[in-house]
Amino acid sequence: MDVAGLVTANPVWVGSSELTMTPAGLAACVDAGAGAVVAKSVNESDAARRQLDIADYAFISGDREVRPAGEARREDGLLNRSGLAQVDLDDWLEVLAAAAGHGATRGCPVLGSITLGDPAAAARIAHAMAAAVPAVELNIGAPHGREARAVRQLTEVDAVREAVRIVRSSVDIPLxxxxxxxxxxxxxxxxxxxxxxxxxxxxxxxxxxxLPDLDGGAVLGSWGAWGSPACLPMSLYWVGKTRQALGADVPLVGTNGARTAADVLRFLAAGARAVEVVTALWIDGPGVVAELVAGVEAYLATREGGLDAFVGSALAGTRDYADIPPRPSPAWLPYLGSSGQ
Incomplete structure:
Protein backbone atom coordinates (compact mmCIF):
# COMPACT_ATOMS: atom_id res chain seq x y z
CA MET A 1 0.00 0.00 0.00
CA ASP A 2 1.07 3.58 -0.68
CA VAL A 3 0.62 6.39 1.85
CA ALA A 4 1.87 9.82 0.81
CA GLY A 5 4.59 8.26 -1.32
CA LEU A 6 5.62 5.70 1.29
CA VAL A 7 5.25 2.02 0.47
CA THR A 8 4.17 0.20 3.62
CA ALA A 9 3.22 -3.39 4.33
CA ASN A 10 0.08 -2.58 6.32
CA PRO A 11 -1.86 0.38 7.77
CA VAL A 12 -0.82 -0.14 11.42
CA TRP A 13 1.91 2.38 12.22
CA VAL A 14 3.70 3.08 15.48
CA GLY A 15 3.52 6.75 16.41
CA SER A 16 6.21 8.94 17.91
CA SER A 17 6.79 8.46 21.65
CA GLU A 18 9.37 7.49 24.24
CA LEU A 19 9.02 3.96 22.88
CA THR A 20 10.63 5.12 19.61
CA MET A 21 13.38 7.16 21.27
CA THR A 22 16.15 4.53 21.31
CA PRO A 23 17.70 2.19 18.75
CA ALA A 24 16.32 -0.81 20.65
CA GLY A 25 12.82 0.65 20.80
CA LEU A 26 12.79 1.52 17.11
CA ALA A 27 14.03 -1.94 16.17
CA ALA A 28 11.45 -3.63 18.40
CA CYS A 29 8.60 -1.74 16.70
CA VAL A 30 9.93 -2.56 13.24
CA ASP A 31 10.38 -6.23 14.14
CA ALA A 32 6.86 -6.40 15.58
CA GLY A 33 5.50 -5.95 12.04
CA ALA A 34 4.50 -2.29 11.93
CA GLY A 35 3.63 -0.77 8.58
CA ALA A 36 5.77 2.24 9.49
CA VAL A 37 7.41 3.65 12.62
CA VAL A 38 7.65 7.33 13.55
CA ALA A 39 10.71 8.13 15.64
CA LYS A 40 10.55 10.31 18.74
CA SER A 41 10.34 14.01 17.94
CA VAL A 42 13.19 16.48 18.16
CA ASN A 43 13.53 20.19 17.59
CA GLU A 44 16.15 22.90 17.98
CA SER A 45 15.36 23.77 21.60
CA ASP A 46 17.44 22.78 24.61
CA ALA A 47 14.38 23.60 26.73
CA ALA A 48 12.32 20.99 24.85
CA ARG A 49 14.95 18.37 25.63
CA ARG A 50 15.14 19.40 29.28
CA GLN A 51 11.38 19.03 29.53
CA LEU A 52 11.86 15.27 29.29
CA ASP A 53 13.41 15.46 32.79
CA ILE A 54 10.01 16.39 34.24
CA ALA A 55 8.05 13.83 32.21
CA ASP A 56 5.32 11.96 34.09
CA TYR A 57 2.59 9.52 33.11
CA ALA A 58 -0.71 8.50 34.67
CA PHE A 59 -3.05 5.82 33.33
CA ILE A 60 -6.61 6.71 34.30
CA SER A 61 -9.38 4.11 34.70
CA GLY A 62 -12.97 4.56 33.59
CA ASP A 63 -13.92 5.82 37.06
CA ARG A 64 -11.12 8.39 36.91
CA GLU A 65 -8.75 6.60 39.29
CA VAL A 66 -5.00 6.42 38.64
CA ARG A 67 -3.86 2.86 38.02
CA PRO A 68 -0.81 1.68 39.96
CA ALA A 69 2.32 1.36 37.84
CA GLY A 70 2.29 -1.80 35.77
CA GLU A 71 -1.49 -2.34 36.05
CA ALA A 72 -2.69 -0.21 33.15
CA ARG A 73 -5.36 -1.65 30.87
CA ARG A 74 -5.94 -1.09 27.19
CA GLU A 75 -9.17 0.82 27.86
CA ASP A 76 -7.49 3.35 30.21
CA GLY A 77 -6.79 6.94 29.31
CA LEU A 78 -3.30 8.39 29.47
CA LEU A 79 -2.58 11.79 31.00
CA ASN A 80 1.04 12.78 30.63
CA ARG A 81 3.71 15.43 30.57
CA SER A 82 6.53 14.82 28.12
CA GLY A 83 9.49 16.32 26.31
CA LEU A 84 11.61 15.69 23.25
CA ALA A 85 14.52 13.31 22.68
CA GLN A 86 17.61 14.30 24.64
CA VAL A 87 20.17 13.86 21.90
CA ASP A 88 22.34 16.00 19.66
CA LEU A 89 21.06 16.17 16.11
CA ASP A 90 24.14 14.56 14.56
CA ASP A 91 23.90 11.61 16.93
CA TRP A 92 20.16 11.34 16.31
CA LEU A 93 20.66 11.29 12.56
CA GLU A 94 22.94 8.27 12.98
CA VAL A 95 20.23 6.52 15.02
CA LEU A 96 17.61 7.38 12.41
CA ALA A 97 19.75 6.19 9.51
CA ALA A 98 20.42 2.85 11.23
CA ALA A 99 16.73 2.42 12.09
CA ALA A 100 15.65 3.35 8.57
CA GLY A 101 18.08 0.82 7.13
CA HIS A 102 16.75 -1.85 9.45
CA GLY A 103 13.18 -0.96 8.54
CA ALA A 104 13.91 -0.99 4.82
CA THR A 105 14.88 -4.67 4.97
CA ARG A 106 11.45 -5.42 6.44
CA GLY A 107 9.30 -3.14 4.31
CA CYS A 108 8.77 -0.75 7.23
CA PRO A 109 9.65 2.91 6.63
CA VAL A 110 11.05 4.71 9.67
CA LEU A 111 10.11 8.40 9.69
CA GLY A 112 11.84 11.28 11.39
CA SER A 113 9.67 13.57 13.48
CA ILE A 114 9.95 17.26 14.35
CA THR A 115 7.76 18.96 16.94
CA LEU A 116 7.56 22.56 15.85
CA GLY A 117 9.46 25.27 17.65
CA ASP A 118 10.80 27.78 15.13
CA PRO A 119 9.76 27.00 11.52
CA ALA A 120 13.13 27.97 10.05
CA ALA A 121 14.91 25.70 12.51
CA ALA A 122 12.45 22.92 11.72
CA ALA A 123 13.30 23.35 8.05
CA ARG A 124 17.01 22.95 8.77
CA ILE A 125 16.37 19.82 10.82
CA ALA A 126 14.08 18.37 8.15
CA HIS A 127 16.74 18.99 5.51
CA ALA A 128 19.29 17.11 7.59
CA MET A 129 16.84 14.26 8.27
CA ALA A 130 16.16 13.84 4.56
CA ALA A 131 19.57 12.21 4.19
CA ALA A 132 18.70 9.60 6.84
CA VAL A 133 14.99 8.75 6.53
CA PRO A 134 12.46 8.32 3.70
CA ALA A 135 9.94 10.81 5.15
CA VAL A 136 9.43 13.39 7.88
CA GLU A 137 6.45 14.05 10.13
CA LEU A 138 6.06 17.68 11.21
CA ASN A 139 4.01 17.83 14.40
CA ILE A 140 2.28 21.19 14.73
CA GLY A 141 -0.46 19.76 16.95
CA ALA A 142 1.41 18.84 20.13
CA PRO A 143 -0.86 19.53 23.13
CA HIS A 144 2.22 20.38 25.21
CA GLY A 145 2.53 23.45 23.00
CA ARG A 146 -0.10 25.08 25.21
CA GLU A 147 2.08 24.62 28.31
CA ALA A 148 5.71 24.31 27.21
CA ARG A 149 7.48 27.32 25.77
CA ALA A 150 9.81 25.12 23.73
CA VAL A 151 7.18 23.76 21.33
CA ARG A 152 4.25 25.29 19.45
CA GLN A 153 0.73 24.20 18.67
CA LEU A 154 -0.61 25.97 15.59
CA THR A 155 -4.37 26.47 15.37
CA GLU A 156 -4.63 29.30 12.83
CA VAL A 157 -4.75 28.76 9.07
CA ASP A 158 -2.13 31.35 8.12
CA ALA A 159 0.37 30.08 10.70
CA VAL A 160 -0.08 26.49 9.52
CA ARG A 161 0.34 27.42 5.88
CA GLU A 162 3.50 29.43 6.53
CA ALA A 163 5.17 26.83 8.76
CA VAL A 164 4.47 24.02 6.31
CA ARG A 165 5.65 26.15 3.38
CA ILE A 166 8.97 26.84 5.08
CA VAL A 167 9.62 23.20 5.96
CA ARG A 168 8.37 21.93 2.60
CA SER A 169 10.87 24.14 0.78
CA SER A 170 13.75 22.39 2.56
CA VAL A 171 12.99 18.75 1.68
CA ASP A 172 12.18 16.68 -1.38
CA ILE A 173 10.99 13.60 0.54
CA PRO A 174 7.41 13.00 1.70
CA LEU A 175 6.28 15.43 4.39
CA LEU A 211 -7.62 15.97 36.43
CA PRO A 212 -7.99 17.09 40.06
CA ASP A 213 -7.25 14.22 42.45
CA LEU A 214 -9.81 15.39 45.10
CA ASP A 215 -7.25 15.02 47.89
CA GLY A 216 -5.69 18.35 47.02
CA GLY A 217 -3.80 19.25 43.90
CA ALA A 218 -4.05 17.40 40.62
CA VAL A 219 -2.88 14.23 38.93
CA LEU A 220 0.69 14.86 37.69
CA GLY A 221 0.64 18.11 39.66
CA SER A 222 0.16 19.99 36.41
CA TRP A 223 -1.79 20.27 33.21
CA GLY A 224 -1.05 17.58 30.66
CA ALA A 225 -1.89 15.87 27.39
CA TRP A 226 -4.85 13.49 27.22
CA GLY A 227 -5.56 10.54 24.98
CA SER A 228 -7.93 7.61 25.43
CA PRO A 229 -10.30 5.28 23.58
CA ALA A 230 -13.00 7.81 24.48
CA CYS A 231 -11.23 10.28 22.17
CA LEU A 232 -11.83 7.98 19.21
CA PRO A 233 -15.13 9.53 18.00
CA MET A 234 -13.59 13.00 18.28
CA SER A 235 -10.58 11.99 16.21
CA LEU A 236 -12.78 10.20 13.68
CA TYR A 237 -14.94 13.30 13.30
CA TRP A 238 -12.00 15.25 11.90
CA VAL A 239 -10.74 12.34 9.82
CA GLY A 240 -14.14 11.93 8.19
CA LYS A 241 -14.72 15.65 7.67
CA THR A 242 -11.25 16.10 6.18
CA ARG A 243 -11.72 13.14 3.84
CA GLN A 244 -14.99 14.65 2.62
CA ALA A 245 -13.50 18.10 2.15
CA LEU A 246 -10.13 17.25 0.61
CA GLY A 247 -11.07 14.09 -1.26
CA ALA A 248 -9.73 10.58 -1.48
CA ASP A 249 -6.49 11.67 -3.14
CA VAL A 250 -5.14 13.30 0.04
CA PRO A 251 -3.59 10.63 2.28
CA LEU A 252 -4.74 10.85 5.90
CA VAL A 253 -3.04 9.19 8.87
CA GLY A 254 -5.27 8.69 11.92
CA THR A 255 -4.08 9.01 15.48
CA ASN A 256 -5.43 9.41 19.04
CA GLY A 257 -7.81 6.70 20.21
CA ALA A 258 -6.85 3.43 18.51
CA ARG A 259 -6.15 0.61 20.95
CA THR A 260 -7.65 -2.41 19.13
CA ALA A 261 -7.94 -3.77 15.61
CA ALA A 262 -11.57 -2.60 15.56
CA ASP A 263 -10.40 0.93 16.40
CA VAL A 264 -7.89 0.85 13.55
CA LEU A 265 -10.65 -0.30 11.21
CA ARG A 266 -12.88 2.55 12.31
CA PHE A 267 -10.14 5.02 11.43
CA LEU A 268 -9.84 3.41 8.01
CA ALA A 269 -13.60 3.45 7.46
CA ALA A 270 -13.61 7.17 8.30
CA GLY A 271 -11.03 7.86 5.61
CA ALA A 272 -7.53 7.28 7.03
CA ARG A 273 -5.02 5.32 4.94
CA ALA A 274 -2.94 4.42 7.99
CA VAL A 275 -3.26 4.64 11.77
CA GLU A 276 -0.62 5.51 14.36
CA VAL A 277 -0.80 3.54 17.61
CA VAL A 278 1.18 4.37 20.74
CA THR A 279 -0.50 3.77 24.09
CA ALA A 280 -1.50 0.16 23.38
CA LEU A 281 2.19 -0.61 22.93
CA TRP A 282 3.07 1.11 26.19
CA ILE A 283 0.58 -1.11 27.99
CA ASP A 284 1.09 -4.45 26.25
CA GLY A 285 4.45 -4.05 24.53
CA PRO A 286 5.43 -3.83 20.84
CA GLY A 287 4.06 -7.32 20.25
CA VAL A 288 0.57 -5.81 20.20
CA VAL A 289 1.34 -4.61 16.67
CA ALA A 290 1.10 -8.17 15.36
CA GLU A 291 -2.29 -8.55 17.05
CA LEU A 292 -3.61 -5.38 15.43
CA VAL A 293 -2.24 -6.22 12.00
CA ALA A 294 -3.72 -9.72 12.13
CA GLY A 295 -7.12 -8.40 13.21
CA VAL A 296 -7.20 -5.75 10.49
CA GLU A 297 -6.09 -8.15 7.76
CA ALA A 298 -8.57 -10.84 8.84
CA TYR A 299 -11.45 -8.38 8.65
CA LEU A 300 -10.42 -6.83 5.35
CA ALA A 301 -10.13 -10.31 3.83
CA THR A 302 -13.91 -10.59 4.26
CA ARG A 303 -14.58 -7.29 2.46
CA GLU A 304 -14.91 -7.08 -1.29
CA GLY A 305 -12.24 -4.79 -2.65
CA GLY A 306 -10.03 -5.06 0.42
CA LEU A 307 -8.33 -2.05 1.95
CA ASP A 308 -8.76 0.37 -0.94
CA ALA A 309 -12.53 -0.09 -1.04
CA PHE A 310 -12.84 0.02 2.74
CA VAL A 311 -11.02 3.31 3.31
CA GLY A 312 -13.67 6.01 3.69
CA SER A 313 -16.53 3.53 3.33
CA ALA A 314 -18.37 4.85 6.39
CA LEU A 315 -18.90 8.21 4.73
CA ALA A 316 -21.15 6.95 1.94
CA GLY A 317 -24.20 6.72 4.21
CA THR A 318 -23.36 9.67 6.43
CA ARG A 319 -25.63 12.70 5.99
CA ASP A 320 -25.73 16.26 7.16
CA TYR A 321 -28.40 16.99 9.75
CA ALA A 322 -30.47 18.92 7.24
CA ASP A 323 -30.70 15.86 4.97
CA ILE A 324 -32.05 13.47 7.62
CA PRO A 325 -35.83 12.85 7.43
CA PRO A 326 -37.94 13.20 10.58
CA ARG A 327 -38.23 10.13 12.77
CA PRO A 328 -41.67 8.51 13.15
CA SER A 329 -41.55 9.01 16.92
CA PRO A 330 -39.33 11.14 19.19
CA ALA A 331 -35.98 9.42 19.68
CA TRP A 332 -35.58 11.03 23.07
CA LEU A 333 -38.75 9.60 24.56
CA PRO A 334 -37.37 6.25 25.86
CA TYR A 335 -34.55 8.06 27.69
CA LEU A 336 -36.86 10.18 29.87
CA GLY A 337 -38.17 7.31 31.99
CA SER A 338 -40.81 8.23 34.54
CA SER A 339 -40.00 11.94 34.16
CA GLY A 340 -41.61 11.83 30.73
CA GLN A 341 -44.97 10.68 32.06
Whole structure:
Protein backbone atom coordinates (compact mmCIF):
# COMPACT_ATOMS: atom_id res chain seq x y z
CA MET A 1 0.00 0.00 0.00
CA ASP A 2 1.07 3.58 -0.68
CA VAL A 3 0.62 6.39 1.85
CA ALA A 4 1.87 9.82 0.81
CA GLY A 5 4.59 8.26 -1.32
CA LEU A 6 5.62 5.70 1.29
CA VAL A 7 5.25 2.02 0.47
CA THR A 8 4.17 0.20 3.62
CA ALA A 9 3.22 -3.39 4.33
CA ASN A 10 0.08 -2.58 6.32
CA PRO A 11 -1.86 0.38 7.77
CA VAL A 12 -0.82 -0.14 11.42
CA TRP A 13 1.91 2.38 12.22
CA VAL A 14 3.70 3.08 15.48
CA GLY A 15 3.52 6.75 16.41
CA SER A 16 6.21 8.94 17.91
CA SER A 17 6.79 8.46 21.65
CA GLU A 18 9.37 7.49 24.24
CA LEU A 19 9.02 3.96 22.88
CA THR A 20 10.63 5.12 19.61
CA MET A 21 13.38 7.16 21.27
CA THR A 22 16.15 4.53 21.31
CA PRO A 23 17.70 2.19 18.75
CA ALA A 24 16.32 -0.81 20.65
CA GLY A 25 12.82 0.65 20.80
CA LEU A 26 12.79 1.52 17.11
CA ALA A 27 14.03 -1.94 16.17
CA ALA A 28 11.45 -3.63 18.40
CA CYS A 29 8.60 -1.74 16.70
CA VAL A 30 9.93 -2.56 13.24
CA ASP A 31 10.38 -6.23 14.14
CA ALA A 32 6.86 -6.40 15.58
CA GLY A 33 5.50 -5.95 12.04
CA ALA A 34 4.50 -2.29 11.93
CA GLY A 35 3.63 -0.77 8.58
CA ALA A 36 5.77 2.24 9.49
CA VAL A 37 7.41 3.65 12.62
CA VAL A 38 7.65 7.33 13.55
CA ALA A 39 10.71 8.13 15.64
CA LYS A 40 10.55 10.31 18.74
CA SER A 41 10.34 14.01 17.94
CA VAL A 42 13.19 16.48 18.16
CA ASN A 43 13.53 20.19 17.59
CA GLU A 44 16.15 22.90 17.98
CA SER A 45 15.36 23.77 21.60
CA ASP A 46 17.44 22.78 24.61
CA ALA A 47 14.38 23.60 26.73
CA ALA A 48 12.32 20.99 24.85
CA ARG A 49 14.95 18.37 25.63
CA ARG A 50 15.14 19.40 29.28
CA GLN A 51 11.38 19.03 29.53
CA LEU A 52 11.86 15.27 29.29
CA ASP A 53 13.41 15.46 32.79
CA ILE A 54 10.01 16.39 34.24
CA ALA A 55 8.05 13.83 32.21
CA ASP A 56 5.32 11.96 34.09
CA TYR A 57 2.59 9.52 33.11
CA ALA A 58 -0.71 8.50 34.67
CA PHE A 59 -3.05 5.82 33.33
CA ILE A 60 -6.61 6.71 34.30
CA SER A 61 -9.38 4.11 34.70
CA GLY A 62 -12.97 4.56 33.59
CA ASP A 63 -13.92 5.82 37.06
CA ARG A 64 -11.12 8.39 36.91
CA GLU A 65 -8.75 6.60 39.29
CA VAL A 66 -5.00 6.42 38.64
CA ARG A 67 -3.86 2.86 38.02
CA PRO A 68 -0.81 1.68 39.96
CA ALA A 69 2.32 1.36 37.84
CA GLY A 70 2.29 -1.80 35.77
CA GLU A 71 -1.49 -2.34 36.05
CA ALA A 72 -2.69 -0.21 33.15
CA ARG A 73 -5.36 -1.65 30.87
CA ARG A 74 -5.94 -1.09 27.19
CA GLU A 75 -9.17 0.82 27.86
CA ASP A 76 -7.49 3.35 30.21
CA GLY A 77 -6.79 6.94 29.31
CA LEU A 78 -3.30 8.39 29.47
CA LEU A 79 -2.58 11.79 31.00
CA ASN A 80 1.04 12.78 30.63
CA ARG A 81 3.71 15.43 30.57
CA SER A 82 6.53 14.82 28.12
CA GLY A 83 9.49 16.32 26.31
CA LEU A 84 11.61 15.69 23.25
CA ALA A 85 14.52 13.31 22.68
CA GLN A 86 17.61 14.30 24.64
CA VAL A 87 20.17 13.86 21.90
CA ASP A 88 22.34 16.00 19.66
CA LEU A 89 21.06 16.17 16.11
CA ASP A 90 24.14 14.56 14.56
CA ASP A 91 23.90 11.61 16.93
CA TRP A 92 20.16 11.34 16.31
CA LEU A 93 20.66 11.29 12.56
CA GLU A 94 22.94 8.27 12.98
CA VAL A 95 20.23 6.52 15.02
CA LEU A 96 17.61 7.38 12.41
CA ALA A 97 19.75 6.19 9.51
CA ALA A 98 20.42 2.85 11.23
CA ALA A 99 16.73 2.42 12.09
CA ALA A 100 15.65 3.35 8.57
CA GLY A 101 18.08 0.82 7.13
CA HIS A 102 16.75 -1.85 9.45
CA GLY A 103 13.18 -0.96 8.54
CA ALA A 104 13.91 -0.99 4.82
CA THR A 105 14.88 -4.67 4.97
CA ARG A 106 11.45 -5.42 6.44
CA GLY A 107 9.30 -3.14 4.31
CA CYS A 108 8.77 -0.75 7.23
CA PRO A 109 9.65 2.91 6.63
CA VAL A 110 11.05 4.71 9.67
CA LEU A 111 10.11 8.40 9.69
CA GLY A 112 11.84 11.28 11.39
CA SER A 113 9.67 13.57 13.48
CA ILE A 114 9.95 17.26 14.35
CA THR A 115 7.76 18.96 16.94
CA LEU A 116 7.56 22.56 15.85
CA GLY A 117 9.46 25.27 17.65
CA ASP A 118 10.80 27.78 15.13
CA PRO A 119 9.76 27.00 11.52
CA ALA A 120 13.13 27.97 10.05
CA ALA A 121 14.91 25.70 12.51
CA ALA A 122 12.45 22.92 11.72
CA ALA A 123 13.30 23.35 8.05
CA ARG A 124 17.01 22.95 8.77
CA ILE A 125 16.37 19.82 10.82
CA ALA A 126 14.08 18.37 8.15
CA HIS A 127 16.74 18.99 5.51
CA ALA A 128 19.29 17.11 7.59
CA MET A 129 16.84 14.26 8.27
CA ALA A 130 16.16 13.84 4.56
CA ALA A 131 19.57 12.21 4.19
CA ALA A 132 18.70 9.60 6.84
CA VAL A 133 14.99 8.75 6.53
CA PRO A 134 12.46 8.32 3.70
CA ALA A 135 9.94 10.81 5.15
CA VAL A 136 9.43 13.39 7.88
CA GLU A 137 6.45 14.05 10.13
CA LEU A 138 6.06 17.68 11.21
CA ASN A 139 4.01 17.83 14.40
CA ILE A 140 2.28 21.19 14.73
CA GLY A 141 -0.46 19.76 16.95
CA ALA A 142 1.41 18.84 20.13
CA PRO A 143 -0.86 19.53 23.13
CA HIS A 144 2.22 20.38 25.21
CA GLY A 145 2.53 23.45 23.00
CA ARG A 146 -0.10 25.08 25.21
CA GLU A 147 2.08 24.62 28.31
CA ALA A 148 5.71 24.31 27.21
CA ARG A 149 7.48 27.32 25.77
CA ALA A 150 9.81 25.12 23.73
CA VAL A 151 7.18 23.76 21.33
CA ARG A 152 4.25 25.29 19.45
CA GLN A 153 0.73 24.20 18.67
CA LEU A 154 -0.61 25.97 15.59
CA THR A 155 -4.37 26.47 15.37
CA GLU A 156 -4.63 29.30 12.83
CA VAL A 157 -4.75 28.76 9.07
CA ASP A 158 -2.13 31.35 8.12
CA ALA A 159 0.37 30.08 10.70
CA VAL A 160 -0.08 26.49 9.52
CA ARG A 161 0.34 27.42 5.88
CA GLU A 162 3.50 29.43 6.53
CA ALA A 163 5.17 26.83 8.76
CA VAL A 164 4.47 24.02 6.31
CA ARG A 165 5.65 26.15 3.38
CA ILE A 166 8.97 26.84 5.08
CA VAL A 167 9.62 23.20 5.96
CA ARG A 168 8.37 21.93 2.60
CA SER A 169 10.87 24.14 0.78
CA SER A 170 13.75 22.39 2.56
CA VAL A 171 12.99 18.75 1.68
CA ASP A 172 12.18 16.68 -1.38
CA ILE A 173 10.99 13.60 0.54
CA PRO A 174 7.41 13.00 1.70
CA LEU A 175 6.28 15.43 4.39
CA UNK A 176 3.41 14.50 6.69
CA UNK A 177 1.90 17.23 8.87
CA UNK A 178 0.22 16.29 12.15
CA UNK A 179 -2.56 18.65 13.20
CA UNK A 180 -4.18 19.46 16.57
CA UNK A 181 -7.64 18.20 17.45
CA UNK A 182 -8.51 21.31 19.41
CA UNK A 183 -9.00 24.09 16.88
CA UNK A 184 -11.98 25.97 15.52
CA UNK A 185 -11.70 24.30 12.12
CA UNK A 186 -9.27 21.40 11.72
CA UNK A 187 -10.42 20.87 8.13
CA UNK A 188 -9.27 24.40 7.28
CA UNK A 189 -5.89 23.65 8.85
CA UNK A 190 -5.64 20.46 6.77
CA UNK A 191 -6.48 22.38 3.61
CA UNK A 192 -3.82 24.98 4.45
CA UNK A 193 -1.19 22.32 5.14
CA UNK A 194 -1.99 20.56 1.88
CA UNK A 195 -1.89 23.78 -0.14
CA UNK A 196 1.54 24.53 1.33
CA UNK A 197 2.91 21.19 0.19
CA UNK A 198 2.10 18.53 2.77
CA UNK A 199 2.03 15.08 1.16
CA UNK A 200 -0.14 13.64 3.93
CA UNK A 201 -2.11 14.87 6.94
CA UNK A 202 -2.06 13.37 10.45
CA UNK A 203 -5.32 13.68 12.42
CA UNK A 204 -5.30 14.46 15.29
CA UNK A 205 -2.95 15.24 18.17
CA UNK A 206 -3.96 14.56 21.74
CA UNK A 207 -6.03 17.02 23.71
CA UNK A 208 -5.06 19.22 26.66
CA UNK A 209 -6.06 17.55 29.91
CA UNK A 210 -6.39 18.23 33.62
CA LEU A 211 -7.62 15.97 36.43
CA PRO A 212 -7.99 17.09 40.06
CA ASP A 213 -7.25 14.22 42.45
CA LEU A 214 -9.81 15.39 45.10
CA ASP A 215 -7.25 15.02 47.89
CA GLY A 216 -5.69 18.35 47.02
CA GLY A 217 -3.80 19.25 43.90
CA ALA A 218 -4.05 17.40 40.62
CA VAL A 219 -2.88 14.23 38.93
CA LEU A 220 0.69 14.86 37.69
CA GLY A 221 0.64 18.11 39.66
CA SER A 222 0.16 19.99 36.41
CA TRP A 223 -1.79 20.27 33.21
CA GLY A 224 -1.05 17.58 30.66
CA ALA A 225 -1.89 15.87 27.39
CA TRP A 226 -4.85 13.49 27.22
CA GLY A 227 -5.56 10.54 24.98
CA SER A 228 -7.93 7.61 25.43
CA PRO A 229 -10.30 5.28 23.58
CA ALA A 230 -13.00 7.81 24.48
CA CYS A 231 -11.23 10.28 22.17
CA LEU A 232 -11.83 7.98 19.21
CA PRO A 233 -15.13 9.53 18.00
CA MET A 234 -13.59 13.00 18.28
CA SER A 235 -10.58 11.99 16.21
CA LEU A 236 -12.78 10.20 13.68
CA TYR A 237 -14.94 13.30 13.30
CA TRP A 238 -12.00 15.25 11.90
CA VAL A 239 -10.74 12.34 9.82
CA GLY A 240 -14.14 11.93 8.19
CA LYS A 241 -14.72 15.65 7.67
CA THR A 242 -11.25 16.10 6.18
CA ARG A 243 -11.72 13.14 3.84
CA GLN A 244 -14.99 14.65 2.62
CA ALA A 245 -13.50 18.10 2.15
CA LEU A 246 -10.13 17.25 0.61
CA GLY A 247 -11.07 14.09 -1.26
CA ALA A 248 -9.73 10.58 -1.48
CA ASP A 249 -6.49 11.67 -3.14
CA VAL A 250 -5.14 13.30 0.04
CA PRO A 251 -3.59 10.63 2.28
CA LEU A 252 -4.74 10.85 5.90
CA VAL A 253 -3.04 9.19 8.87
CA GLY A 254 -5.27 8.69 11.92
CA THR A 255 -4.08 9.01 15.48
CA ASN A 256 -5.43 9.41 19.04
CA GLY A 257 -7.81 6.70 20.21
CA ALA A 258 -6.85 3.43 18.51
CA ARG A 259 -6.15 0.61 20.95
CA THR A 260 -7.65 -2.41 19.13
CA ALA A 261 -7.94 -3.77 15.61
CA ALA A 262 -11.57 -2.60 15.56
CA ASP A 263 -10.40 0.93 16.40
CA VAL A 264 -7.89 0.85 13.55
CA LEU A 265 -10.65 -0.30 11.21
CA ARG A 266 -12.88 2.55 12.31
CA PHE A 267 -10.14 5.02 11.43
CA LEU A 268 -9.84 3.41 8.01
CA ALA A 269 -13.60 3.45 7.46
CA ALA A 270 -13.61 7.17 8.30
CA GLY A 271 -11.03 7.86 5.61
CA ALA A 272 -7.53 7.28 7.03
CA ARG A 273 -5.02 5.32 4.94
CA ALA A 274 -2.94 4.42 7.99
CA VAL A 275 -3.26 4.64 11.77
CA GLU A 276 -0.62 5.51 14.36
CA VAL A 277 -0.80 3.54 17.61
CA VAL A 278 1.18 4.37 20.74
CA THR A 279 -0.50 3.77 24.09
CA ALA A 280 -1.50 0.16 23.38
CA LEU A 281 2.19 -0.61 22.93
CA TRP A 282 3.07 1.11 26.19
CA ILE A 283 0.58 -1.11 27.99
CA ASP A 284 1.09 -4.45 26.25
CA GLY A 285 4.45 -4.05 24.53
CA PRO A 286 5.43 -3.83 20.84
CA GLY A 287 4.06 -7.32 20.25
CA VAL A 288 0.57 -5.81 20.20
CA VAL A 289 1.34 -4.61 16.67
CA ALA A 290 1.10 -8.17 15.36
CA GLU A 291 -2.29 -8.55 17.05
CA LEU A 292 -3.61 -5.38 15.43
CA VAL A 293 -2.24 -6.22 12.00
CA ALA A 294 -3.72 -9.72 12.13
CA GLY A 295 -7.12 -8.40 13.21
CA VAL A 296 -7.20 -5.75 10.49
CA GLU A 297 -6.09 -8.15 7.76
CA ALA A 298 -8.57 -10.84 8.84
CA TYR A 299 -11.45 -8.38 8.65
CA LEU A 300 -10.42 -6.83 5.35
CA ALA A 301 -10.13 -10.31 3.83
CA THR A 302 -13.91 -10.59 4.26
CA ARG A 303 -14.58 -7.29 2.46
CA GLU A 304 -14.91 -7.08 -1.29
CA GLY A 305 -12.24 -4.79 -2.65
CA GLY A 306 -10.03 -5.06 0.42
CA LEU A 307 -8.33 -2.05 1.95
CA ASP A 308 -8.76 0.37 -0.94
CA ALA A 309 -12.53 -0.09 -1.04
CA PHE A 310 -12.84 0.02 2.74
CA VAL A 311 -11.02 3.31 3.31
CA GLY A 312 -13.67 6.01 3.69
CA SER A 313 -16.53 3.53 3.33
CA ALA A 314 -18.37 4.85 6.39
CA LEU A 315 -18.90 8.21 4.73
CA ALA A 316 -21.15 6.95 1.94
CA GLY A 317 -24.20 6.72 4.21
CA THR A 318 -23.36 9.67 6.43
CA ARG A 319 -25.63 12.70 5.99
CA ASP A 320 -25.73 16.26 7.16
CA TYR A 321 -28.40 16.99 9.75
CA ALA A 322 -30.47 18.92 7.24
CA ASP A 323 -30.70 15.86 4.97
CA ILE A 324 -32.05 13.47 7.62
CA PRO A 325 -35.83 12.85 7.43
CA PRO A 326 -37.94 13.20 10.58
CA ARG A 327 -38.23 10.13 12.77
CA PRO A 328 -41.67 8.51 13.15
CA SER A 329 -41.55 9.01 16.92
CA PRO A 330 -39.33 11.14 19.19
CA ALA A 331 -35.98 9.42 19.68
CA TRP A 332 -35.58 11.03 23.07
CA LEU A 333 -38.75 9.60 24.56
CA PRO A 334 -37.37 6.25 25.86
CA TYR A 335 -34.55 8.06 27.69
CA LEU A 336 -36.86 10.18 29.87
CA GLY A 337 -38.17 7.31 31.99
CA SER A 338 -40.81 8.23 34.54
CA SER A 339 -40.00 11.94 34.16
CA GLY A 340 -41.61 11.83 30.73
CA GLN A 341 -44.97 10.68 32.06
Missing amino acids: LVKLPGQASDVVALARAARSAGADGIGLVGRYPGF
